[in-house]
Amino acid sequence: QVQLVESGGGSVQAGGSLRLSCAASGYKFRSGCMGWFRQTPGKEREVVTITSKDGRTSYAEPVTGRFTVSRDNAKNTLYLQMNSLKPEDTAMYYCAATDQFGYCGVQSPSSIYNYWGQGTQVTVSL
Numbered sequence: 811q812v813q814l815v816e817s818g819g820g821s822v823q824a825g826g827s828l829r830l831s832c833a834a835s836g837y838k839f840r841s842g843c844m845g846w847f848r849q850t851p852g853k854e855r856e857v858v859t860i861t862s863k864d865g866r867t868s869y870a871e872p873v874t875g876r877f878t879v880s881r882d883n884a885k886n887t888l889y890l891q892m893n894s895l896k897p898e899d900t901a902m903y904y905c906a907a908t909d910q911f912g913y914c915g916v917q918s919p920s921s922i923y924n925y926w927g928q929g930t931q932v933t934v935s936l
Contacts, residue, residue: 812836812925814905819930826895826934832888832905832927839886843914845923846879846890848901848932857916858903859890868915872898895934902929 814837818830830846845860859869859879867879878891888905906923908914914922 812907814907814925814927816903816905816927816930819903819932821933821935822895824896824934824936827891827893828895828932830890830892830903830905830930830932832890834886834888834905834907837886837907837925838909839881839883842908842910842912843918843922844881844888844905844907845914846888847904847906847920848899849904849929850901855904855920857920860914860916860918861888862914863912866913868917870916892932895932897934897936900932900934902931904929 813835815833840863843862846858847855848858849855861867861879876894880889905927907925908923911922
């Protein structure tokens with residue numbers, strides 16, 4: 811049984827940083843794409859960043875240059891380093907993974923991800 815467990819969310823002032831973690835169990839870490847998504851109440855879930863199984867990454871325009879995704883294959887953990895946070899980054903952040911697709915980008919539909927975490931809240935205040 812695959813489980814994705816996010817952690818690291820919290821409240822921070824604008825300009826600050828947070829690092830999110832997504833610990834994966836039961837998932838063959840290099841088997842497919844993984845990524846981070848976010849959602850605020852009343853809005854559709856949006857992609858933040860995607861990493862393919864070979865380590866290639868892509869980012870949504872609003873976070874490019876501020877967020878960095880990385881993966882520690884030995885620890886089966888995906889990270890999201892978020893710097894220069896803005897109030898508009900406030901959202902529930904979700905980790906997602908697929909074992910069906912190995913090469914993905916931010917343009918890939920979210921429906922390809924068959925595993926999702928429960929989310930971790932990030933709140934950025936002025």
